[in-house]
Amino acid sequence: MNLVVLDMAGTTVADDGLVERAFAVAARTLGAEPGSARHDGQLAHVRATMGESKISVFRRLADGDEERARCANAAFESAYGRLVAEGHCAPVPGAREAIERLRADGRTVVLTTGFARVTQDAILAALGWTDLADLTLCPADAGGRGRPYPDLVLTALLRTRAADDVRRVAVAGDTVSDMLSGTRAGAAVVAGVLTGAHDETALRAAGATHVLASVAELPALLARVEDGR
Numbered sequence: 001m002n003l004v005v006l007d008m009a010g011t012t013v014a015d016d017g018l019v020e021r022a023f024a025v026a027a028r029t030l031g032a033e034p035g036s037a038r039h040d041g042q043l044a045h046v047r048a049t050m051g052e053s054k055i056s057v058f059r060r061l062a063d064g065d066e067e068r069a070r071c072a073n074a075a076f077e078s079a080y081g082r083l084v085a086e087g088h089c090a091p092v093p094g095a096r097e098a099i100e101r102l103r104a105d106g107r108t109v110v111l112t113t114g115f116a117r118v119t120q121d122a123i124l125a126a127l128g129w130t131d132l133a134d135l136t137l138c139p140a141d142a143g144g145r146g147r148p149y150p151d152l153v154l155t156a157l158l159r160t161r162a163a164d165d166v167r168r169v170a171v172a173g174d175t176v177s178d179m180l181s182g183t184r185a186g187a188a189v190v191a192g193v194l195t196g197a198h199d200e201t202a203l204r205a206a207g208a209t210h211v212l213a214s215v216a217e218l219p220a221l222l223a224r225v226e227d228g229r
Contacts, residue, residue, distance in 0.1 A: 001189060001222050002163035004102050005156045005182070006133075007051060007173035008113045010196020011215055012095040013123060018083050019050065026076035030061055030068060050197035051175030053114045053139040053146025077115065081122045089126045092195050094216025099132055101219040108162035110135045112152045114177075117141075135160055147177035150185035157185075172218055174198060179206035189225060191218060 009015040023046050024034055032039040042061050049057050055073045062069040083089070102109050111133045113120045120138050124130050135156065139146030142155040153171055163169055170189035171182030174196025182190035183206075192203030192211045200211045210221055 001107060001170040001226070002168040003108045003110065003157060003160060003170070004218070004222070005110045005112055005153050005169065005171045005187070006099070006215065007175070007178050007196075008111055008120070008123060009115075010050065010174035011172060011178070011193050012092055012099070012111065013127065014090045014092050015196065016088055016090070018080055018088055019046065021083060022076045022079035025079035026058070026072045029072045029075050030058075047197065049177065051114055051147050051173060051177035053144075054116070055139070056146065073116075077119045080115070081119050084119070084122045084126050087126075089123055091127055091129075092215060094214060096127075096129070096132065098216050098218055102222075103134070105219065105223075107222070108135075108160045109133045110137060110156040110160065112137045112147075112156065114139060114146045134162075147173075147175075148180035148184070150181055153181055153185035153187060170218075170222055172212075172215055174203075176202050176206040179203055179208045183207035189222065191221060193218075 006012050023043060027039050027042060032042050046057060054076060058069040058072040062072060099109050115138060117138045117140055120136060137152055137155055142151035145151045157163060157169060166186035167188040169187040171187045172191040172193060174193050175198050179190055179192055190207055190209045192208035193215050195214050203211055212221060
């Protein structure tokens with residue numbers, strides 16, 4: 001595999017419930033107070049759509065009201081950024097080493113997210129990962145469409161020119177939307193990891209070719225795949 005496209009929160013970055021904590025702040029802009037039935041229903045939707053572009057999620061929660069969706073998204077990103085700045089952010093054990101190994105093996109690594117660029121940059125800075133990957137992408141970098149669309153994976157391929165065939169691309173993530181994005185892009189390896197939002201049953205149902213305990217296992221998996229094992 002020449003190109004490896006990795007999700008961040010839940011895959012390479014331990015989320016520690018930050019998405020739900022930030023949503024609790026954003027929910028108030030949508031008229032959903034914590035503890036209310038409306039809040040619980042919206043939180044269930046957030047959990048089900050983990051990995052998707054956050055503005056897309058808020059557009060659905062705001063019933064298509066663009067101004068309310070943007071206000072909620074801004075509140076979410078601001079709250080998430082504060083939590084990251086306060087130190088509530090850590091790498092998944094072995095993630096940094098896995099990325100370094102992938103690059104040492106000659107593979108191009110791209111980190112992707114459903115967050116806005118400002119939040120992605122805050123996470124990368126907090127972890128000291130600013131120069132860890134070859135490229136980082138958020139939905140705005142792919143024309144505004146994040147997962148489950150294939151755009152982030154295909155943008156990674158177009159930007160890096162690391163491979164001349166989508167079958168030389170591997171994708172890894174912890175959510176159903178990560179799996180859908182990878183399969184829709186035509187990636188040969190679409191690996192689900194169990195360090196985040198969704199379980200093995202959900203990941204396989206969404207098209208995972210492999211399911212790993214952690215992204216730390218990805219370099220060895222790609223070596224086995226290329227060896228035909």
